[in-house]
Amino acid sequence: MIRYGQQDITQADIDAVVDVLKSVNLTQGPAIARFEEAVREHVGAGHAVAVNSATSALHIACLALGLGPGDWLWTTPNTFVASANCALYCGAEVDFVDIDPKTYNLCPNALEAKLIKAAEQGRLPKIVVPVHLSGQPCNMRAIHALAQRFGFKIIEDASHAIGGRYLGEPIGNCRYSDITVFSFHPVKIITTAEGGMAITNDPEVAVRLGLLRSHGITRDPNLMTKPMAGPWDYQQVALGFNYRMTDIQAALGVSQMTRLDHYVERRHEIARRYNEMLDGLPLTLPWQDPDGYSAYHLYIIRLQLDKTNRTHLQVFEFLRARDIIVNLHYIPVHTQPYYQAMGFKQGDFPEAERYYTEAISIPMYPTLTDAEQAEVVSAIKDALAQ
Numbered sequence: 001m002i003r004y005g006q007q008d009i010t011q012a013d014i015d016a017v018v019d020v021l022k023s024v025n026l027t028q029g030p031a032i033a034r035f036e037e038a039v040r041e042h043v044g045a046g047h048a049v050a051v052n053s054a055t056s057a058l059h060i061a062c063l064a065l066g067l068g069p070g071d072w073l074w075t076t077p078n079t080f081v082a083s084a085n086c087a088l089y090c091g092a093e094v095d096f097v098d099i100d101p102k103t104y105n106l107c108p109n110a111l112e113a114k115l116i117k118a119a120e121q122g123r124l125p126k127i128v129v130p131v132h133l134s135g136q137p138c139n140m141r142a143i144h145a146l147a148q149r150f151g152f153k154i155i156e157d158a159s160h161a162i163g164g165r166y167l168g169e170p171i172g173n174c175r176y177s178d179i180t181v182f183s184f185h186p187v188k189i190i191t192t193a194e195g196g197m198a199i200t201n202d203p204e205v206a207v208r209l210g211l212l213r214s215h216g217i218t219r220d221p222n223l224m225t226k227p228m229a230g231p232w233d234y235q236q237v238a239l240g241f242n243y244r245m246t247d248i249q250a251a252l253g254v255s256q257m258t259r260l261d262h263y264v265e266r267r268h269e270i271a272r273r274y275n276e277m278l279d280g281l282p283l284t285l286p287w288q289d290p291d292g293y294s295a296y297h298l299y300i301i302r303l304q305l306d307k308t309n310r311t312h313l314q315v316f317e318f319l320r321a322r323d324i325i326v327n328l329h330y331i332p333v334h335t336q337p338y339y340q341a342m343g344f345k346q347g348d349f350p351e352a353e354r355y356y357t358e359a360i361s362i363p364m365y366p367t368l369t370d371a372e373q374a375e376v377v378s379a380i381k382d383a384l385a386q
């Protein structure tokens with residue numbers, strides 16, 4: 001069985017985890033700051049707050065930027081539901097912006113057109129969440145220019161994108177955003193089993209993220225709102241959650257970070273081989289924007305349905321029957337039953353819907369062998385053969 005994504009766990013990872021298990025602090029210990037520092041330094045940003053998932057990071061990122069009832073958050077329909085759900089957690093409303101047909105990312109032109117209309121109606125979004133699908137960065141310069149013009153905040157959902165670059169700089173440095181969020185789920189670029197991180201250059205936002213991660217409680221006298229009663233004192237100054245990462249996870253993350261660049265290089269090598277081996281088939285291969293260096297979380301092919309008489313479902317089922325566990329990223333969020341119950345309809349975002357009828361994520365992970373890759377390619381050729 002060859003899965004579409006797969007973690008890589010080395011003996012060094014295992015040793016790092018075991019060291020924590022034998023130590024005093026399983027959680028709220030020193031490994032958290034070490035992991036935050038490793039990521040913060042890698043991306044070149046000011047502050048990093050580790051949490052128990054990217055979903056939690058998105059939630060507290062929205063709260064830290066002041067999202068609440070009466071506000072709007074816009075994102076792409078071509079994402080995991082978490083990128084939109086974070087707004088609903090805050091009592092805000094969600095809307096979507098259709099995708100660019102080449103990058104499959106949120107389209108800046110569609111965003112501009114929608115913003116102009118929203119400005120007329122007095123319904124501008126407070127936050128826009130661009131998602132770097134498959135690790136390929138969105139057109140952040142254009143989105144950031146629109147943020148300046150229309151006055152919204154930006155949270156980059158970079159769940160796919162740690163290790164990638166935009167205009168020569170690491171994704172996550174927040175040059176064009178207020179907050180960047182990473183995921184460390186096992187299918188992603190590096191893993192902590194479950195885990196996520198919120199990155200920002202704004203020290204006040206960082207303080208709020210830190211409070212929201214742990215019940216809104218502080219032991220820092222500078223953050224207390226009444227005089228400290230004694231050395232035992234902690235004060236709840238906001239309503240937060242328990243979104244903490246454990247030291248066990250953070251130690252795994254520190255160890256994984258040492259191989260991040262190698263992982264992304266290997267993913268590019270695999271992509272180059274796919275590009276060659278799949279050339280000439282009735283497929284659209286992933287287009288790469290020259291402004292970006294993708295982290296290549298996913299290698300997404302699109303069937304050219306006018307050039308084959310195989311259906312999307314047939315190709316998908318054929319590959320799964322050959323034990324190649326392909327996947328589909330993503331079912332457009334606005335077509336989910338929960339979102340349809342809110343009023344979204346089929347046809348609302350046609351580019352994302354068309355993409356969904358053609359896309360297949362084929363196996364892509366650093367330990368995929370050349371032989372396995374050849375097996376995937378041969379199965380795809382068989383699937384498309386008459």
Ligand SMILES: *Cc1c(COP(=O)(O)O)cnc(C)c1O
Nearest residue numbers: 053054055080082159183184185
């Ligand atoms: C995986 C993923 C998430 C959620 O990450 P978790 O760490 O599992 O909460 C959010 N957005 C995108 C785009 C993702 O791929």
